[in-house]
Amino acid sequence: MSEARKGPDEADESQYDSGIESLRSLRSLPEPTLAPASGPSERSGPQPWTHPPRTSTEPQKEDADGERADSTYSSSSLTEPLPLLGDPEAKDLTPGSPLPSAGALSPQQLEALTYISEDGDTLVHLAVIHEAPAVLLCCLALLPQEVLDIQNNLYQTALHLAVHLDQPKAVQALVMKGASRVLQDRHGDTALHVACQRQHLACARCLLEEHPEPGRGLSNSVDLQLQNWQGLACLHIATLQRNQPLMELLLQNGADIDAQEGTSGKTALHLAVETQERSLVQFLLQAGARVDARMLNGCTPLHLAAGRGLGSISSTLCEAGADSLLRNVEDETPQDLAENPFTLLPFDDLKISGKPLLCAD
Incomplete structure (x- = not known):
């Protein structure tokens, strides 16, 4: 009702x-006014x-x-x-x-x-x-x-x-x-x-x-950044629904890929990590999502992936340049949250502040 x-x-x-x-x-x-209860109408037009x-x-x-x-x-x-x-x-x-x-x-x-x-x-x-x-x-x-x-x-x-x-x-x-x-x-x-x-x-x-x-x-043009009472813009909803065609349509029409939802400051990339769909994470990264975007508590997508033990998604984020040494408001890095912190620091790479160091020949 x-x-x-x-x-x-x-x-x-x-x-x-x-x-x-x-x-x-x-x-x-x-x-x-009420029509007469009975008898033909005197009007010749439509009734x-x-x-x-x-x-x-x-x-x-x-x-x-x-x-x-x-x-x-x-x-x-x-x-x-x-x-x-x-x-x-x-x-x-x-x-x-x-x-x-x-x-x-x-x-x-x-x-x-x-x-x-x-x-x-x-x-x-x-x-x-x-x-x-x-x-x-x-x-x-x-x-x-x-x-x-x-x-x-x-x-x-x-x-x-x-x-x-x-x-x-x-x-x-x-x-x-x-x-x-x-x-x-x-x-x-x-x-x-x-x-x-x-x-x-x-x-x-x-x-x-x-x-x-x-x-x-x-x-009355569409406002793609407008949030509902749960703080979600359309791109956030499409991401939570794991609907990549909808996400692509929204981005093609001007949706902000790094817009934060209104409750905890998650971007679409944070939400994609929470869906545990690696293909969505890869899609957003290829579309230009900021890999080290911060939530209100300072967590990056890599914090979420490491804390949930999502090894393949963590690797995807690291390959895209995610910083494994950024600290949230609890002074924790993604390495601190990972079950095996060495997975975020491959031995064949030398990193300074989480960034790979490239050596010239």
């Missing part, structure tokens, strides 16, 4: 609330969109870690007749294709398009949740850009949900229409953080490589 929205005095400055009032200010419409009653027996969809990935409303709530929507059963979503013309919207049509559920989901959220691309394209054509960035009770935007549910075409369509890529959910995750956690490479590509249409989303 979704969490209760924080009160005005409890809201975190870095989090945002959707709120029904914000939509009403966008619509500039009076409070909706208000009606919602079927909720049933208490319908379960909420949750993923493996308990995150809500569905609304409490049934998918039938998206297939009620609403002129302008086209075929809600359509499965193809092509952002570059012509979108429906906005035309003159009646108050009832705008009321339907700006509907908010008790979970804080707008019609844009619901179109993603229920995989209704025709509804999503209609919303993108008719609604102001600000509506795309409304966050539900879990502070998720429609873009968060599209990534969470691995819908790269929906991600592409939202990005092209200017949906914000920097808004953070209740865990501090942007849509790109979610893509790295879920290892949805295609969605990550859309977030990084697609560009908004002219005049849209100019201030």
Whole structure:
């Protein structure tokens, strides 16, 4: 179930609330009025969109870690007749294709398009949740850009949900229409953080490589150094997931390879050592990671490798020039932490302060 929205005095400055009032200010419409209980309508235009009653027996969809990935409303709530929507059963979503013309919207049509559920989901959220691309394209054509960035009770935007549910075409369509890529959910995750956690490479590509249409989303470029509430940037998450293609994609798009996470100051290279994946360590070293990067306690990646008895990774770091005599705040060197300190100092090399001494002929 979704969490209760924080009160005005409890809201975190870095989090945002959707709120029904914000939509009403966008619509500039009076409070909706109830339709007559019976009898034909006197209006000749489209009628208000009606919602079927909720049933208490319908379960909420949750993923493996308990995150809500569905609304409490049934998918039938998206297939009620609403002129302008086209075929809600359509499965193809092509952002570059012509979108429906906005035309003159009646108050009832705008009321339907700006509907908010008790979970804080707008019609844009619901179109993603229920995989209704025709509804999503209609919303993108008719609604102001600000509506795309409304966050539900879990502070998720429609873009968060599209990534969470691995819908790269929906991600592409939202990005092209200017949906914000920097808004953070209740865990501090942007849509790109979610893509790295879920290892949805295609969605990550859309977030990084697609560009908004002219005049849209100019201030919503991706911040690859932005950390979630656990202090992790996207590169840190991709490293912990041991996903080298994601790591490579992030680095190609400007991620700082030596950025420190916010809790203990580990870089991606420290985290790669902790995964005990030598191939990740080699990849980061080849990509230019600083081999003697320090944590907040002064430990280098070689400290971590030596302390864990990771001989092959320690050798890889030493071959890349790691200093085995650097001291942390506890006045310990990697040699002090190694089970066999001689493994860090091969006898066929002469070293001064941990650096090999090269002799001329």
